[in-house]
Amino acid sequence: MNHQDLIQACQHDWNDYTEHSFVQQLALGELAHSSFLHYLKQDFLFLKQYTRAYALAIYKARSLAEMRMALPSVQALLESEIAHHVNYCGEWGISEIEMEAEPEAVGTVAYTRFVLDTGMSGDVIDLYAALAPCSIGYAVIGAQLSAAKSTKFVNNPYANWINMYAGEEFQLGVEKSIKNLDTLLEDIELSSQRGQRLCQIFKTATRMEVAFWQQGLDQTKN
Numbered sequence: 001m002n003h004q005d006l007i008q009a010c011q012h013d014w015n016d017y018t019e020h021s022f023v024q025q026l027a028l029g030e031l032a033h034s035s036f037l038h039y040l041k042q043d044f045l046f047l048k049q050y051t052r053a054y055a056l057a058i059y060k061a062r063s064l065a066e067m068r069m070a071l072p073s074v075q076a077l078l079e080s081e082i083a084h085h086v087n088y089c090g091e092w093g094i095s096e097i098e099m100e101a102e103p104e105a106v107g108t109v110a111y112t113r114f115v116l117d118t119g120m121s122g123d124v125i126d127l128y129a130a131l132a133p134c135s136i137g138y139a140v141i142g143a144q145l146s147a148a149k150s151t152k153f154v155n156n157p158y159a160n161w162i163n164m165y166a167g168e169e170f171q172l173g174v175e176k177s178i179k180n181l182d183t184l185l186e187d188i189e190l191s192s193q194r195g196q197r198l199c200q201i202f203k204t205a206t207r208m209e210v211a212f213w214q215q216g217l218d219q220t221k222n
C-alpha cells in the first residue's frame with residue numbers, strides 16, 4: 001500500500017478537510033479575524049506537540065535510516081513553521097510568551113494527544129500514519145489555493161499563510177515525507193489487518209483536522 005490508499009480509505013473526510021469552509025474563506029480574505037487569530041494561537045500550541053511527536057519518531061525508529069527520516073521535519077517545524085507563526089502573531093500584536101501561555105482548546109488537546117498516544121502505544125509506522133494527514137493535507141491545500149483563480153493575494157490579510165504552505169520549502173519537505181511514508185508502507189497489504197489499522201489511524205487524524213478548522217470557524221465574531 002501507499003499514502004494514496006490511506007487517503008482513498010477516508011476520501012469523504014479528506015475532502016471535508018482539504019475543502020473546509022475555513023480554508024475557502026481564508027482564500028477569499030473573508031475569514032473573520034477572530035477566527036484566524038484563534039486558529040493561529042491554537043496552531044502554535046498544536047505545532048509544539050506535533051514537533052514532540054516527530055521527536056518520538058526518532059525514539060521509535062528501528063534503524064539509523066529511520067532516525068534520519070524524522071530529523072528534517074523536526075528542524076523545519078522548530079526553525080521555520082513555528083517561527084512563521086510567531087512572526088505572524090507578532091504582526092497581530094501577540095508575543096511568543098503570550099502564545100505559550102494561551103490555554104489549549106479541547107480540539108487541540110484531542111488531536112495532539114491522539115497523535116502522541118498512537119505513537120507511544122504503537123510502532124513507528126502507526127505514528128507516521130497519525131502524522132501524515134497534517135503535512136500532506138496542508139501541502140494539498142497550499143497547492144490548491146495557489147492554483148485557484150478565485151484566491152486573492154492582494155488585500156488579503158491571510159496571503160502570507162497561503163504563500164507559506166504553497167511555497168517550495170514546505171512543498172518539497174512534504175514530498176520527501178511522502179516518499180518516506182511510501183517506503184514504510186511498501187510491504188504492507190492494504191486489505192490486511194495491519195493495513196486496515198493504518199487506514200483507521202489516518203482517518204481519525206483527518207477527522208481531527210476537520211474539527212481543528214471548525215474550532216477556528218466557531219470563534220467567528222462580527
Ligand SMILES: Cc1ncc(CO)c(N)n1
Binds near residue numbers: 043046081135
Ligand atoms: C492543525 C494543523 N495541521 C497541519 C498543519 C501543517 O503543518 C498545521 N500547521 N496545523
Ligand SMILES: Cc1ncsc1CCO
Binds near residue numbers: 074076134
Ligand atoms: C514543516 C512541517 N510541518 C508539518 S510536517 C512538516 C515537515 C514536513 O513533513
